[in-house]
Amino acid sequence: MPEERNISPETIKRLIIYLRCLESFKKKGIKIISSEDITAFINIQPSQFRKDLSFFGEFGKRGVGYNVDSLSDIIKKILGVDRKIDVALIGVGKLGSALIQYPGFKKINVDIVAFFDKNPRKIGKRVGNLKIKIEDISNAKSVIKRRGIKIALLCVPAEEAQPVADNIVEWGIKGILNFTPATLVLPRDIYVSSVDMASELGNIIYYLKE
Amino acid sequence: MPEERNISPETIKRLIIYLRCLESFKKKGIKIISSEDITAFINIQPSQFRKDLSFFGEFGKRGVGYNVDSLSDIIKKILGVDRKIDVALIGVGKLGSALIQYPGFKKINVDIVAFFDKNPRKIGKRVGNLKIKIEDISNAKSVIKRRGIKIALLCVPAEEAQPVADNIVEWGIKGILNFTPATLVLPRDIYVSSVDMASELGNIIYYLKE
Numbered sequence: 248m249p250e251e252r253n254i255s256p257e258t259i260k261r262l263i264i265y266l267r268c269l270e271s272f273k274k275k276g277i278k279i280i281s282s283e284d285i286t287a288f289i290n291i292q293p294s295q296f297r298k299d300l301s302f303f304g305e306f307g308k309r310g311v312g313y314n315v316d317s318l319s320d321i322i323k324k325i326l327g328v329d330r331k332i333d334v335a336l337i338g339v340g341k342l343g344s345a346l347i348q349y350p351g352f353k354k355i356n357v358d359i360v361a362f363f364d365k366n367p368r369k370i371g372k373r374v375g376n377l378k379i380k381i382e383d384i385s386n387a388k389s390v391i392k393r394r395g396i397k398i399a400l401l402c403v404p405a406e407e408a409q410p411v412a413d414n415i416v417e418w419g420i421k422g423i424l425n426f427t428p429a430t431l432v433l434p435r436d437i438y439v440s441s442v443d444m445a446s447e448l449g450n451i452i453y454y455l456k457e
Numbered sequence: 458m459p460e461e462r463n464i465s466p467e468t469i470k471r472l473i474i475y476l477r478c479l480e481s482f483k484k485k486g487i488k489i490i491s492s493e494d495i496t497a498f499i500n501i502q503p504s505q506f507r508k509d510l511s512f513f514g515e516f517g518k519r520g521v522g523y524n525v526d527s528l529s530d531i532i533k534k535i536l537g538v539d540r541k542i543d544v545a546l547i548g549v550g551k552l553g554s555a556l557i558q559y560p561g562f563k564k565i566n567v568d569i570v571a572f573f574d575k576n577p578r579k580i581g582k583r584v585g586n587l588k589i590k591i592e593d594i595s596n597a598k599s600v601i602k603r604r605g606i607k608i609a610l611l612c613v614p615a616e617e618a619q620p621v622a623d624n625i626v627e628w629g630i631k632g633i634l635n636f637t638p639a640t641l642v643l644p645r646d647i648y649v650s651s652v653d654m655a656s657e658l659g660n661i662i663y664y665l666k667e
Binding site for chain 1: 474632
């Protein structure tokens with residue numbers, strides 16, 4: 248595989264979209280696809296698809312198409328999800344419970360293997376019909392360290408976001424998907440990405456009002 | 458109120474964060490706050506807070522602080538959520554169900570008043586302990602038109618995203634919060650904002666690998 252340099256976040260995000268499409272094709276038993284097949288329902292140009300892949304090598308056969316299984320494997324390797332990625336989730340409220348059961352993460356080979364809360368009434372309870380139980384946040388340090396978990400989904404109330412983030416980073420977390428409205432201040436080598444659904448919705452409302 | 462022009466999406470997003478903080482203060486019975494009180498746990502500079510508000514007028518009293526109730530009302534008015542905003546949700550899968558129960562929207566005065574699915578086994582069922590039932594997608598047109606709903610949360614499978622979006626726009630939807638991985642192609646006057654959690658997580662994994 249050629250050296251991967253200067254790959255934009257947009258390309259990476261599209262690769263993740265392609266991967267999920269390929270996984271859907273797989274489920275339906277489809278073996279070979281064209282660039283048009285994969286880009287049609289996500290409204291991406293076939294040429295964009297081919298360009299995105301070209302950063303990483305030559306895939307697919309002219310006039311034949313792409314092998315679904317092997318292209319999926321290749322993209323998984325590029326993204327670093329060719330092995331299952333274990334992540335932890337902190338804060339099992341309404342949103343946290345939903346994320347634990349959200350199938351979209353499994354499709355990119357990510358598994359929420361441990362989830363923590365500080366509420367004694369939640370600890371030991373199951374979420375949906377999953378086997379794993381909600382663990383006491385006071386166990387998070389040892390679980391994260393022992394299992395070498397590097398990524399956490401942060402779903403605690405806004406006022407707890409920064410102190411909890413400080414802690415989990417100390418325990419070895421390197422990447423945080425932040426679902427709280429708080430802006431986290433963390434060391435530069437920690438990769439934080441924020442998802443704030445209420446903000447996105449509020450923005451839509453404001454701009455429709457204008 | 459002075460004319461609001463050139464207000465950046467970042468300012469609007471912070472106003473939404475402030476609003477949620479103010480609502481939390483309200484719940485705790487706090488009446489007066491300083492700019493430091495509100496910005497401390499969200500890691501925003503007090504000066505940024507004052508600057509954001511200054512676009513819209515002069516609020517708060519030097520040496521006294523901000524009245525929680527009235528500042529909350531003012532921000533609601535700026536954002537256009539001084540009256541309850543009714544939105545619809547399309548696609549009641551795992552994520553859709555979670556969003557219906559997510560308290561973060563209520564905090565900004567947004568109410569998911571109708572949700573639709575095409576799966577006959579879901580139609581007529583309740584979500585969590587809510588009173589409203591899942592409606593047949595074939596009723597969406599009349600409900601959206603009758604209630605004058607302008608905003609929809611789109612949670613259908615990727616391959617259905619574009620046709621469903623085309624339909625709801627035709628029925629009067631002007632803003633879409635898109636939770637599918639599909640890129641929607643819609644008329645220019647339709648405001649679309651996308652939330653793709655799996656993509657955000659995949660990005661973190663890729664950059665940690667690097």
